[in-house]
Each structure stands twice: as C-alpha cells, then as structure tokens.
Amino acid sequence: MRKENISDAVIRRLPRYxxxxxxxxxxxxxxxxxxxxxxxMGITASQIRQDFSCFGEFGQQGYGYHVRELCExxxxxxxxxxxxxxxxxxxxxxxxxxxQNFPFAKCGFSVDAAFDTAPAVVxxxxxxxxxxxxDDVDEWLRGNPVDVAVLTVPRGAAQDVADxxxxxxxxxxxxxxxxxxxxxxPEVKFENIHFxxxxxxxxxxxxxx
Amino acid sequence: MRKENISDAVIRRLPRYxxxxxxxxxxxxxxxxxxxxxxxMGITASQIRQDFSCFGEFGQQGYGYHVRELCExxxxxxxxxxxxxxxxxxxxxxxxxxxQNFPFAKCGFSVDAAFDTAPAVVxxxxxxxxxxxxDDVDEWLRGNPVDVAVLTVPRGAAQDVADxxxxxxxxxxxxxxxxxxxxxxPEVKFENIHFxxxxxxxxxxxxxx
Numbered sequence: 001m002r003k004e005n006i007s008d009a010v011i012r013r014l015p016r017y018x019x020x021x022x023x024x025x026x027x028x029x030x031x032x033x034x035x036x037x038x039x040x041m042g043i044t045a046s047q048i049r050q051d052f053s054c055f056g057e058f059g060q061q062g063y064g065y066h067v068r069e070l071c072e073x074x075x076x077x078x079x080x081x082x083x084x085x086x087x088x089x090x091x092x093x094x095x096x097x098x099x100q101n102f103p104f105a106k107c108g109f110s111v112d113a114a115f116d117t118a119p120a121v122v123x124x125x126x127x128x129x130x131x132x133x134x135d136d137v138d139e140w141l142r143g144n145p146v147d148v149a150v151l152t153v154p155r156g157a158a159q160d161v162a163d164x165x166x167x168x169x170x171x172x173x174x175x176x177x178x179x180x181x182x183x184x185x186p187e188v189k190f191e192n193i194h195f196x197x198x199x200x201x202x203x204x205x206x207x208x209x
Numbered sequence: 210m211r212k213e214n215i216s217d218a219v220i221r222r223l224p225r226y227x228x229x230x231x232x233x234x235x236x237x238x239x240x241x242x243x244x245x246x247x248x249x250m251g252i253t254a255s256q257i258r259q260d261f262s263c264f265g266e267f268g269q270q271g272y273g274y275h276v277r278e279l280c281e282x283x284x285x286x287x288x289x290x291x292x293x294x295x296x297x298x299x300x301x302x303x304x305x306x307x308x309q310n311f312p313f314a315k316c317g318f319s320v321d322a323a324f325d326t327a328p329a330v331v332x333x334x335x336x337x338x339x340x341x342x343x344d345d346v347d348e349w350l351r352g353n354p355v356d357v358a359v360l361t362v363p364r365g366a367a368q369d370v371a372d373x374x375x376x377x378x379x380x381x382x383x384x385x386x387x388x389x390x391x392x393x394x395p396e397v398k399f400e401n402i403h404f405x406x407x408x409x410x411x412x413x414x415x416x417x418x
Binding site for chain 2: 011092094098101103107171174189194196198201204207
C-alpha cells in the first residue's frame with residue numbers, strides 16, 4: 001500500500017508524528033482526531049490525512065486515530081522495530097554526550113562500538129560502549145557489520161573517515177561534522193545535523209519575525 | 210526591499226546558502242552562477258533566484274553572484290553581524306560539548322554565562338565561560354539581558370526553566386531538550402534540535418530509499 005516517491009517533507013514529518021503520538025500515549029490518550037492531532041502539531045488536518053495516505057489507511061471516519069496503533073504503525077514505517085546496528089566514530093565532547101545521553105535503543109539502534117584515535121580514550125568504556133582504536137575499524141567491521149556510523153569526528157577528517165567506512169560497507173551516516181559529505185555510491189544516505197543552520201535560523205527569527 | 214511573510218522553507222535555506230557561500234569563499238571562488246550554486250546544493254537555479262528575490266536584488270544578469278558580497282549580505286540578513294548575547298542553561302555532557310566546540314562567535318553570538326544546579330559544575334569555567342548557580346539567574350539576567358538561552362537541561366525541567374527565563378525577558382530559545390515548548394508570549398521563538406527525528410529519518414531512508 002506504500003506509494004513510491006514519498007517526498008522529503010512527508011518523510012521528515014513522520015518522526016514528528018511518532019514523537020507526538022508517543023507523547024499522547026504517555027499522557028494516556030487512546031484516540032485522537034486528525035483535527036486535534038494537527039492542532040497539537042501546527043499542521044492542518046488535511047495535511048495529516050494526506051501524509052498518512054502515502055502509507056495506507058489509518059484511522060476511521062468519525063472515530064479518528066487509535067493512538068497506540070498509529071504510533072506503532074509509524075514506528076514500524078520508521079524502522080524502530082528493526083534493531084539497526086551502529087558505531088560512533090569520534091569520542092570527543094559531542095560523541096561522549098551522545099553515548100551518555102541519547103536514547104539510541106528507543107530509536108531502534110544498538111550501539112555496537114565506538115572508535116577514536118586518541119590514546120586517552122581508546123580502551124575506555126562510555127555508558128557500556130567500548131571505545132576501540134580507529135586503526136582496528138576495518139577488521140572489526142568485517143566481523144560486525146553495521147547499518148549506520150555516527151560521525152562526531154573533526155570536520156577536517158570527516159570525508160576521509162566516511163570514505164573509509166563506505167568502502168567497508170557502511171551505508172548510513174548520521175553526520176555531526178558540519179561538512180556536506182559526498183559519495184559515489186547512490187545507496188549511501190547522509191543525514192546531517194547542522195547546529196549552526198539551526199542557531200542562524202533562530203538569529204533571523206528573533207530579529208525579523 | 211524585504212518582503213513580508215517569508216516562508217519557513219526560505220528562511221531555513223538561508224543558513225545553507227550562507228554555509229555554502231562561506232565554503233566557496235574559503236575555496237577562493239569569487240563568483241558563481243545560480244546554476245552552479247544550485248548544483249552544489251541540490252536546489253534549482255530558479256528556486257535560488259526566487260529565494261533571493263525575497264530580500265532584494267543580488268547578482269547580475271550574465272555575471273552571476275559575487276561570492277563575498279552575497280555571503281556578507283546573507284550573513285547580515287541572518288544577523289551574524291549583530292553580536293547577539295546568550296546564556297547556556299544545563300552544563301551536562303551536551304552543554305559542555307557545545308561550550309567547548311560550537312563556534313558561537315561565527316554565528317554572531319557571545320556566550321555571556323552558563324548556568325546549572327549541580328554543585329560539581331557551578332563555579333567552574335568551561336572554555337572561558339563561567340558556570341553560575343541557577344539560583345542566581347534572575348539577578349544575573351537583570352544586570353545582563355540576553356537575546357537567547359540555549360536549553361540543555363533535562364527534558365523534565367525544560368518547560369519550567371523556559372517559563373522562568375521568559376518571565377526574565379529571554380525571547381529566543383535554542384532547545385535541545387526534545388520537548389516542544391510553549392509560551393503565551395507570541396514574540397518568543399523556539400528553535401528545536403530534535404536529534405531523534407533526525408536519526409529516525411535516516412532509519413527510514415536506509416530501509417526504504
């Protein structure tokens with residue numbers, strides 16, 4: 001029932017729906033209309049119905065959406081039930097913060113290992129994750145393939161590290177390096193967190209809105 | 210020359226243009242056509258011309274854009290030349306990482322102070338920024354008003370902290386707490402970094418694209 005060529009905008013709203021529905025579940029709400037869901041999220045009801053129609057039929061005329069069922073279905077669409085595996089490369093301040101605080105498991109990811117080049121952190125364990133020597137990444141990945149690498153290396157090292165990991169079969173990158181990464185492999189996906197884009201958007205808004 | 214009601218999508222592209230043009234400057238490129246700029250960014254030339262037309266006339270028929278001038282102009286639009294002031298609230302792993310590594314000054318922000326409740330960090334200095342006791346934030350802000358607060362507190366404390374800071378005059382929030390914050394003040398702007406939305410988008414893409 002899934003349509004082809006679902007737009008980027010729709011895909012980016014899915015995690016927002018998932019987050020909102022998870023919150024509603026936690027608040028004990030069992031059903032919700034597209035109108036109320038839209039109001040909570042600042043989206044029109046027709047936008048919501050149109051988005052969901054890309055993935056099949058959810059909800060029922062006159063009843064609305066069953067919160068738990070819809071939440072689980074969107075979770076399945078997003079792959080939170082798939083047990084993806086990842087490594088984190090670059091255990092500086094940010095890498096450390098993600099290992100300590102980010103709920104990877106809730107997003108459906110197991111953190112199998114972390115890698116760094118600094119003798120001061122190699123051999124340590126951060127929140128149960130062993131920090132290994134980057135020199136060993138090739139051998140390690142051959143025995144432990146992963147879907148995703150979290151890149152928290154310095155910007156200057158980002159493309160080289162990505163190229164190396166792509167050659168070892170990694171196809172997804174969660175990229176915090178503020179560098180737009182390239183690959184000749186069309187199946188490689190880069191998802192970027194650009195902190196400065198976000199702060200500059202806020203800078204614009206406080207001055208202009 | 211600036212139009213009213215510039216769309217969210219256009220505003221969100223401005224920091225990307227700024228980043229791309231800064232990169233071009235660093236690479237020594239002095240002018241660029243909308244076609245080439247679009248190719249580098251995965252945007253059509255007509256989209257670029259349409260976006261820029263919201264802010265006046267840049268570029269010249271047959272010459273293209275002067276990279277440095279356009280970069281500086283977009284920087285001005287974004288407010289990187291304004292010397293905004295901010296505080297960071299919550300000096301845990303992520304707050305620490307931002308203070309250590311994020312180039313606030315390049316985005317036009319001075320970090321005036323950080324605040325926390327934990328005796329272990331209050332009184333410390335992180336990358337030149339003094340960490341103060343959250344109990345003193347009211348008095349401190351009265352003497353040192355800021356435009357923005359970076360929220361890196363635990364999710365459970367986020368709304369209370371935001372409410373308190375809003376009552377003290379803070380109007381912009383860079384929100385890392387994964388909680389959608391509310392305010393009855395229409396002039397308050399929240400800019401959210403939702404890490405999990407980003408990772409779930411990647412999760413979808415590696416499974417479906």
